[in-house]
Each structure stands twice: as structure tokens, then as C-alpha cells.
Amino acid sequence: MSKHLMALAFVFLYSAFCGSQTCTNHLKEIELTCQSSTCSENVTIHLNDDAGPADIKYSCTSFDCCGELKTTCEDDGACEDALHNPEVRARIDDVAKTSRVLVADCNGRYAPYLPRIGRTINLDRVLAADRILR
Amino acid sequence: MDKRTAVLTLLFATALSFRAEGQAGSEAAAGSISTEVPAYRVTFERRDPVPGVTASGAIKLPFVCTTDGTVFVSFLNDTVPAGVGLPGPPPVLPPLRLVSFSTTGKGQTFDLAQVNDLYISSELDHYVGESEVVFLVRAAREYKPQKKTYRIKGGGQGEYTSNAVEQRQYILIYGRDGTYRKTIEAEDLPLRIENLGVFPSGTFLAFGYDAKDESPRLATLKEDGTLLMPLEFKKGDVPESMIGKAGGARPGVIAPAQFVPDGRSIIIVQKESTFPLLEVSEGGALEAIHPKLSRNSSIKALIPSDRNLYAIVAQPGADSASKETIYEVSREDGNVLRRFELADGRRPSQIACIHDQKFLSLDHGEGKIIPLVGSAEPADIASQQKTGSKN
Numbered sequence: 001m002s003k004h005l006m007a008l009a010f011v012f013l014y015s016a017f018c019g020s021q022t023c024t025n026h027l028k029e030i031e032l033t034c035q036s037s038t039c040s041e042n043v044t045i046h047l048n049d050d051a052g053p054a055d056i057k058y059s060c061t062s063f064d065c066c067g068e069l070k071t072t073c074e075d076d077g078a079c080e081d082a083l084h085n086p087e088v089r090a091r092i093d094d095v096a097k098t099s100r101v102l103v104a105d106c107n108g109r110y111a112p113y114l115p116r117i118g119r120t121i122n123l124d125r126v127l128a129a130d131r132i133l134r
Numbered sequence: 135m136d137k138r139t140a141v142l143t144l145l146f147a148t149a150l151s152f153r154a155e156g157q158a159g160s161e162a163a164a165g166s167i168s169t170e171v172p173a174y175r176v177t178f179e180r181r182d183p184v185p186g187v188t189a190s191g192a193i194k195l196p197f198v199c200t201t202d203g204t205v206f207v208s209f210l211n212d213t214v215p216a217g218v219g220l221p222g223p224p225p226v227l228p229p230l231r232l233v234s235f236s237t238t239g240k241g242q243t244f245d246l247a248q249v250n251d252l253y254i255s256s257e258l259d260h261y262v263g264e265s266e267v268v269f270l271v272r273a274a275r276e277y278k279p280q281k282k283t284y285r286i287k288g289g290g291q292g293e294y295t296s297n298a299v300e301q302r303q304y305i306l307i308y309g310r311d312g313t314y315r316k317t318i319e320a321e322d323l324p325l326r327i328e329n330l331g332v333f334p335s336g337t338f339l340a341f342g343y344d345a346k347d348e349s350p351r352l353a354t355l356k357e358d359g360t361l362l363m364p365l366e367f368k369k370g371d372v373p374e375s376m377i378g379k380a381g382g383a384r385p386g387v388i389a390p391a392q393f394v395p396d397g398r399s400i401i402i403v404q405k406e407s408t409f410p411l412l413e414v415s416e417g418g419a420l421e422a423i424h425p426k427l428s429r430n431s432s433i434k435a436l437i438p439s440d441r442n443l444y445a446i447v448a449q450p451g452a453d454s455a456s457k458e459t460i461y462e463v464s465r466e467d468g469n470v471l472r473r474f475e476l477a478d479g480r481r482p483s484q485i486a487c488i489h490d491q492k493f494l495s496l497d498h499g500e501g502k503i504i505p506l507v508g509s510a511e512p513a514d515i516a517s518q519q520k521t522g523s524k525n
Binding site (some may be wrong): 022026027028029030031032033034035036037040042046047048049050051052056057058059060061062063064065066067068069070071072073074075076 | 191192193194195196210213214215216217220221222223224225226227228272282283284285286287288291292296301326345377378384385386387388390479481483484497498499500
């Protein structure tokens, strides 16, 4: 397997690991009142608020509010950062010795991996490369 | 079981029984506020639909109301009909459209699309001052679409598009006539703003949290959006963290708050919490107001009013909106003065404001806004009239 293919394979493996989570900074509470000719009700919904680092894992559901669909989400716990796992870090470091490695964040965005500090560079700078992988 | 054990067990059981009765008794006593204060019944009259404005089926609460009785309503624009197989709206703050209607039936729309040099991702808050309407939005100067996914409970993933460019907070200023005036960048502040208000002098009041430790933060801002003065809370008047923690209420959720204009001051309602109302003066003085409500009940919202405080109170353990009650509370001593029952199955949260002793509300089905004006009278007289009219 060529170096590039190896890196790419790892990216997809890693992507599957991280992409199973959807994460946000916080959830924001919104109170709604829905009304139709035959119905009137109040609902409280929670929606994602991407105002900072994606720290919490969430999942959502839709429901009928007087004939209109609304979405609400809930906190499913801390978002797992795979780079904090020493075993995963060691595996990425091994691959990164011979290849350039892209890693995905929990929102499915990719960035080059920097082996020594185990962090990725500013994601906004690599969005062009990011699109190639989609 | 020997005699001593049996006696001890009996004593323990008796003590538990007394303890349980004591708690129930004190809760019953605390909960009796609804029978102690005079009850009033509010009946509504429908007015003509407001011309020139359109309604959607869902409103984001709370309402905002001005001293002249003009009601401001925030309609949700993202309508997805249920039952036709379409996926629900994305899990982000939905696009909103602010509409106002006056007591004379004049309607006005405040269209964020007038701002053509910003890509607005979400409206975080709005507030209506004496002469202007202010919006707090998250936006960017550029737009780079980015597909994002979210997990659907029960399996599967949803997808939506967001702006990949770094978002900042901006304050948008509109005239009361719906005309966009200017944009102010609200960055480099020691807080992430969740609620924004404006005093008659033009000074802003910003409430939110410290992005580092999530502690509550309050500050006044100059007219250019820069920091004027951080305001200090008294211990116990606010939570230690603005984000719900595991084991606490609503984990991961930002504690919701409401700004209510009160003369030259602004009252901060820390919704559904045990923390007091906080009255903030233009000079930055903070005063806690402790309404004397029954134990464990909490204020869900304040209804804007031109006189006393009207609190929508959620009863302990009640999930349903039908368990909410409107209480009039004295701002001087926190005493509960009156309780209001609404006719026609109207819910307390459907009352937009109380102006000149009239309860202003609206119906908003089928694209129209139909104002309703409610009048209160003592509940016993109202029930007598109801019986009389039946006979």
C-alpha cells in the first residue's frame, strides 16, 4: 500500500470513529407556542448552540406541534475526543512518521495532524482540502 | 425480633410518619397562596386581524411589549408540515421574523434581510427600547457553506448546512418603524452574551456567561458595543454556572433568562429557577426582588406590564402549561396581590402584556394575527354572571 493510500485509509477509519458523534458547545432552550385552527400548545425545545468548542454529544428528535414539525435535542454526555486516547494517539503518530495524516473533528471536518503536539491546525485554512474528501 | 428492637422500629416508623406529615403540611401551607389571594377571571374580546403582517403557526416566547401597549411577536419562519414525510427542521436556532402590532391595530415587520453586509446564522435575542429595536445575532461577513450532521434518536443521521466562517456576535439597531439603522460588533467582551437590552440612554445591558468557566456575567456596554462596566452579582443571586451540569437541571443547556423593561430599569428573570428577579438600573445598581410565592414554585416568565409585576408561575412538579398561573406581585415587598384565571382555555404564556389593566393576547393561526383584549374582574362576580347568563 502506498504511503498516501495508507494515510487515506486511516483517515476513513478515524472518521468512522469520530463521525459517529455529533457534538456542540451547548444546547439552548427555546419556548414556543404553536397554534392552528384546532390546536394550541406550548413546547420547550433544546437546539444546538455552536458558540464554542464542541464539548457535548447530542441527539435530536422531531415532533408534531399543531401540524408543524419541530426539532428538539438532548445532551448525551461528554463528546469523546479520540486524540485524548493514548492508544489512538500512538497509532496516528506511527502513521504520521511516514505519511501526512488528516483527522476529522466531531463535526466531520478534516485537518492535518501535527504529531508532536497531537493537535490539528486551524480548520478554516484547510476547508478546500476538506471538500476533496467528501 | 426482641421487644427492644420492636419498640425502636415502632418509634422510628412513628418518627418517619410525623416527618412525612410535617412536610406535606408545610407544602400544603406554602401551596395555599392560590386560595389566600383574591382571584380574578379574565375574559377576552377579539379584534380585527392586523393588516399588512403575516403570522406563522409558531411563536418564540417571550413576547416583548412597550409602554404604549405595542406587542412584539417573534414568529418562526421554518415551517415544516407534519405527517408528509419531510425531515424535521435542523437542530439550530431557527430563522425568526419579528412583527409588532399596536393597540390601534397597526402592524410592522422588522426584517433582518435589510442587513445586506452580514450573513446571519441565528437571532439570539431582541429587545425593544423607547425609540429603537435591538437584535443580538450571530453572524459573519462571509459565507462558506458547510455540511454538518446530527444524530437522530432511534438511529440514523440528519444533515444541514451551516456557515463555516467564524461567527461573531453583532447588535443590529432598527427604528420602531422597522427601518434598519446600523450594525455594532459586540466582540472582545468578557462575556458571551445571551440576553441583550437597551436603557433609554442608549446604554446596553448584556447578560451571559464567561466562556472559560461558564460563570454568569452581567455588564453594561457603550453605544459602540464596547464594555462600559462589568456588574457584580451578590452571592446567591445567580447560579455558579450558567450551563446545566450532570445531575442538575437540564444538563448541557444554557440557563434561560428574560429581560423585561421596567421604567428606566430592566428586570432579569432567571427562568424556572430559585434565583431572584434582578432589577438593574441605568447606573448599574442591582437589586434582587424576592416574590413571596409558594415553596418550590418558580417564575417561568414575567408578563411585561405598565404597573406591578405579573409573574407566570409554574407549580411544583407540574409539567403541563395548564398548571401555570398568573400572579400579580408587588415590586416593593414581593407580596402576592392577585391571581388570574384565563377564560376560553387561554394559557398564561399566551398573554403578551398587561397594558392599562387590559390583558393583551393574540391568535395566530391561518396566517393572520388577531389581537385579543382581556378584561379582569373578581372571579366570584364573573362566575355569578356566567350562572346568570345560563339561567
